[in-house]
Amino acid sequence: NAGVTQTPKFQVLKTGQSMTLQCAQDMNHNSMYWYRQDPGMGLRLIYYSASEGTTDKGEVPNGYNVSRLNKREFSLRLESAAPSQTSVYFCASSEAEWGGQGVGELFFGEGSRLTVL
Amino acid sequence: AQKITQTQPGMFVQEKEAVTLDCTYDTSDPSYGLFWYKQPSSGEMIFLIYQGSYDQQNATEGRYSLNFQKARKSANLVISASQLGDSAMYFCAMRGGYNKLIFGAGTRLAVHP
Numbered sequence: 001n002a003g004v005t006q007t008p009k010f011q012v013l014k015t016g017q018s019m020t021l022q023c024a025q026d027m028n029h030n031s032m033y034w035y036r037q038d039p040g041m042g043l044r045l046i047y048y049s050a051s052e053g054t055t056d057k058g059e060v061p062n063g064y065n066v067s068r069l070n071k072r073e074f075s076l077r078l079e080s081a082a083p084s085q086t087s088v089y090f091c092a093s094s095e096a097e098w099g100g101q102g103v104g105e106l107f108f109g110e111g112s113r114l115t116v117l
Numbered sequence: 118a119q120k121i122t123q124t125q126p127g128m129f130v131q132e133k134e135a136v137t138l139d140c141t142y143d144t145s146d147p148s149y150g151l152f153w154y155k156q157p158s159s160g161e162m163i164f165l166i167y168q169g170s171y172d173q174q175n176a177t178e179g180r181y182s183l184n185f186q187k188a189r190k191s192a193n194l195v196i197s198a199s200q201l202g203d204s205a206m207y208f209c210a211m212r213g214g215y216n217k218l219i220f221g222a223g224t225r226l227a228v229h230p
Contacts, residue, residue, distance in 0.1 A: 031216045033218065035220070040126070040222060041222055042123075042208055042220045042221055042222040042223045043208065043210075043220040044220070045217065045218065045219055045220075048216075048217055048218075050216045050217075056217070058217070058219075059219065088160070090162065092162075094216065094218075103150070103167045103169075104150070104212065104216065105152060105164040105167060106152075106154075106162070106164070106210075106218060107164075108161065108162035110160065110161060111160055111161075
């Protein structure tokens with residue numbers, strides 16, 4: 001019963017370094033998401049993938065890229081990290097299909113705390 | 118564009134009393150869903166309750182109920198008989214077209230003994 005697994009859980013980067021956050025889900029969900037959480041700002045959607053083979057920008061996509069590698073995996077890449085990207089990152093998945101109307105609640109990973117110095 | 122607004126940064130309630138956490142939303146989609154999540158200090162996100170835009174009745178899950186007023190575009194969470202373990206951040210979220218979910222800024226609830 002792994003659910004949504006994110007790696008790494010903690011990471012410290014220097015400005016300008018790159019890194020990839022990995023996310024995998026074992027629930028056969030179609031949709032996957034990346035959010036960042038900052039104090040006082042809730043969770044903001046970075047990118048999402050409504051189904052395998054598609055990705056779309058969310059509210060704050062600048063400075064990030066994503067890859068939906070297959071149905072299970074959705075990675076988030078920071079090409080050149082900046083201090084403004086210091087945050088807690090959450091990956092999530094849901095069962096609702098493209099345009100589906102099921103409940104489709106999000107299942108979240110445990111979060112990845114990233115600090116950019 | 119979709120928008121979720123939670124106007125209460127912090128709330129407190131006495132144990133065993135009821136509390137209402139406010140959420141208003143804006144969307145042009147005729148079909149949407151509204152969610153509430155709880156985030157305790159440990160950091161995990163816990164799904165509490167869901168309301169669909171076409172649902173005729175307000176959703177209830179145990180001590181949680183959702184006061185859905187479609188014309189006012191509000192989806193307030195009501196927690197009855199508060200417990201100390203209810204102390205947490207609470208987030209309202211909305212799903213619109215293309216299964217995109219956005220969240221509000223959250224409300225921090227403190228339950229006092």
